[in-house]
Amino acid sequence: MGRKTERIEKKMVKKKKFKKEILVGWDEKAVKDIANESYVQTIFRRFCHHHLAVISLAVLALLVAAALLAPVIAPYDPDEIVGTFSGAPCREFWLGTDQIGRDVLSRLLYAMRISLLVGVMATLISTVIGVVLGLIAGYFGKGADMIIMRFTDMVMSFPYILLVLVAAAVFKPGLWNIILILGFVDWPGIARLVRGNVLNLRETNFIKGNIVAGMPLGHILFSEILPNTVAPILVYATSVLALSMLDEAALSFLGQGVQPPTASLGNMLNGAQSLTVLTKQPWLWIPPGLLIILLVMSINFIGDALRDALDPNSRG
Amino acid sequence: MAKYIMKRILIAIPVLIGITIIDYGIMCMAGSPLEMLKGPRVSQAAVEAKAIALGLDKPFYVQYFVWLGQLLRGNMGYSVKSYQPVSEMIRSHLGPTLLLMGVSLVVSLFMAVPAGIYSAIHQYEKGDYAVVTFSFLGSSIPGFFLSLLLIYIFTVKLGWLPSSGMTTLGTEGGFGEVLKHMIMPVIVLATSMAGSNIRYIRSAVLEILQQDYLRTARAKGIGRFLVINKHALRNALVPIVTVIGMEIPVLFGGAVIIEQVFSWPGLGLMTMSAISGRDYPVIMGVCLLSAVVVLAANLVTDILYALVDPTIQLE
Numbered sequence: 023m024g025r026k027t028e029r030i031e032k033k034m035v036k037k038k039k040f041k042k043e044i045l046v047g048w049d050e051k052a053v054k055d056i057a058n059e060s061y062v063q064t065i066f067r068r069f070c071h072h073h074l075a076v077i078s079l080a081v082l083a084l085l086v087a088a089a090l091l092a093p094v095i096a097p098y099d100p101d102e103i104v105g106t107f108s109g110a111p112c113r114e115f116w117l118g119t120d121q122i123g124r125d126v127l128s129r130l131l132y133a134m135r136i137s138l139l140v141g142v143m144a145t146l147i148s149t150v151i152g153v154v155l156g157l158i159a160g161y162f163g164k165g166a167d168m169i170i171m172r173f174t175d176m177v178m179s180f181p182y183i184l185l186v187l188v189a190a191a192v193f194k195p196g197l198w199n200i201i202l203i204l205g206f207v208d209w210p211g212i213a214r215l216v217r218g219n220v221l222n223l224r225e226t227n228f229i230k231g232n233i234v235a236g237m238p239l240g241h242i243l244f245s246e247i248l249p250n251t252v253a254p255i256l257v258y259a260t261s262v263l264a265l266s267m268l269d270e271a272a273l274s275f276l277g278q279g280v281q282p283p284t285a286s287l288g289n290m291l292n293g294a295q296s297l298t299v300l301t302k303q304p305w306l307w308i309p310p311g312l313l314i315i316l317l318v319m320s321i322n323f324i325g326d327a328l329r330d331a332l333d334p335n336s337r338g
Numbered sequence: 339m340a341k342y343i344m345k346r347i348l349i350a351i352p353v354l355i356g357i358t359i360i361d362y363g364i365m366c367m368a369g370s371p372l373e374m375l376k377g378p379r380v381s382q383a384a385v386e387a388k389a390i391a392l393g394l395d396k397p398f399y400v401q402y403f404v405w406l407g408q409l410l411r412g413n414m415g416y417s418v419k420s421y422q423p424v425s426e427m428i429r430s431h432l433g434p435t436l437l438l439m440g441v442s443l444v445v446s447l448f449m450a451v452p453a454g455i456y457s458a459i460h461q462y463e464k465g466d467y468a469v470v471t472f473s474f475l476g477s478s479i480p481g482f483f484l485s486l487l488l489i490y491i492f493t494v495k496l497g498w499l500p501s502s503g504m505t506t507l508g509t510e511g512g513f514g515e516v517l518k519h520m521i522m523p524v525i526v527l528a529t530s531m532a533g534s535n536i537r538y539i540r541s542a543v544l545e546i547l548q549q550d551y552l553r554t555a556r557a558k559g560i561g562r563f564l565v566i567n568k569h570a571l572r573n574a575l576v577p578i579v580t581v582i583g584m585e586i587p588v589l590f591g592g593a594v595i596i597e598q599v600f601s602w603p604g605l606g607l608m609t610m611s612a613i614s615g616r617d618y619p620v621i622m623g624v625c626l627l628s629a630v631v632v633l634a635a636n637l638v639t640d641i642l643y644a645l646v647d648p649t650i651q652l653e
Contacts, residue, residue: 176356179632183591188621191613271480272595294486301494311483319478
């Protein structure tokens with residue numbers, strides 16, 4: 023009996039502490055600040071609740087900076103033979119050298135540049151295509167909607183990587199072809215999302231008011247409807263970015279993506295298909311793999327936090 | 339119900355035809371498969387004779403209609419490389435792929451469903467954070483890199499598991515043998531699927547937990563166990579069905595890469611060699627098959643919805 027009361031007392035104490043903390047967190051000044059803050063500030067504050075996302079943002083910023091500054095910070099030329107064949111990591115070459123004596127660290131920095139470029143460009147292309155098709159389908163409806171949505175169904179019914187592989191084999195693998203292929207394959211999700219939002223927005227009074235007032239179509243579509251659906255597009259685009267970076271890696275790994283000597287994170291892993299590299303030279307394939315995971319995971323965490331932060335129904 | 343299914347099938351037909359046209363268009367831009375044949379020892383006349391024999395001298399739309407006409411008669415054409423009928427090739431490679439896909443799907447559900455529900459019930463606790471972080475890791479790790487890591491650990495370092503094929507050469511095969519070869523590919527496919535599924539199921543269950551009928555169930559005082567296992571789980575079936583439907587195309591694609599890495603003798607491996615050899619009839623066959631599977635999976639998902647959730651009306 024005595025023990026039980028003790029336990030309950032302990033719980034009470036815990037709860038009291040908890041309450042105190044909440045009170046401290048919500049003092050009058052803070053409440054006032056929240057009431058006065060702008061939209062961007064609100065989103066930023068909510069974003070910061072997601073600790074992993076804040077860390078991810080820092081990691082991503084660091085990696086992007088390293089990729090952009092690659093010509094400055096890379097110790098060697100990525101395509102130049104500077105050391106012994108397949109040398110293990112040492113003081114001179116921090117991550118060792120590859121099969122033909124190029125510095126792995128320098129190649130890694132340049133590879134990250136290429137992989138980020140592919141991801142960002144493919145995402146931009148697919149977002150633009152998706153937004154335009156989604157706006158047309160949602161706003162004009164009827165025939166346009168039917169045709170666009172059936173076309174979307176077709177692209178979606180393809181096993182995605184199969185389509186990419188066939189296209190990559192057909193159009194000769196290479197940097198810009200990969201970007202275009204990924205860009206032209208990733209848009210259906212965004213198109214559906216935008217169409218759904220436009221269908222909802224078209225029924226709202228402010229859009230109806232615009233139509234009645236005789237506003238030009240371009241104004242209604244791009245200045246009234248589009249800004250109101252930017253948040254979900256942004257969240258979706260982060261997942262497209264993560265996916266297209268994964269796809270680039272897979273394609274290049276299979277030898278159908280970015281072609282050597284240009285280094286990409288995927289084609290640096292390509293060497294690991296040989297048994298000697300896999301078993302004896304882990305410094306050649308583990309670092310690029312870890313880097314892909316790190317990049318994609320940070321992007322995914324940031325996307326997740328953005329989803330919560332941009333959700334108009336979320337509290338806090 | 340029957341009317342709805344008929345309607346869906348009728349809608350699917352133009353989509354399918356569109357897919358074959360896109361396919362054919364892309365591949366005709368690629369150039370002739372006979373380019374591979376050309377060499378010093380093959381005369382121009384022989385190449386032309388071969389082109390006429392394969393019907394490659396006709397314009398692209400004629401070739402397409404010839405192919406479509408054959409297809410309707412159940413003939414998917416012959417491989418340009420091995421002269422085998424495509425339907426025969428697909429049939430012989432389908433089994434291993436279906437085995438791999440089916441087992442991976444089941445394993446991923448066994449991972450994702452309990453984990454997703456656990457993490458929704460324990461929202462914002464340590465266990466929840468661990469599950470969510472794992473799920474992000476699962477969906478962020480490239481399948482081929484995970485395969486390499488597993489091969490490095492289990493085949494190279496520990497020597498426990500074989501890394502390629504479905505059976506060891508020179509042995510009889512048998513259930514145990516196949517199982518051993520399947521462990522690593524299944525882990526890879528199931529991890530990447532479970533990654534996205536956990537989050538999907540978690541957020542779906544979180545939504546269910548906030549519903550009024552669950553508050554009522556709790557208010558009845560029937561206990562936490564019954565509330566969750568009887569009232570919440572039944573309703574969580576809808577998102578789980580959605581997840582299965584979404585995974586089918588992903589599985590088909592993921593299998594291509596994983597089969598390549600593990601030399602699993604399935605459709606993916608066959609497709610990769612057809613792609614690199616520009617074996618059009620085979621590629622067309624595989625694309626068509628996968629499109630049919632995906633469309634069928636969508637249809638089955640919608641029908642399952644109605645079975646799981648009586649409030650959904652199929653219109």
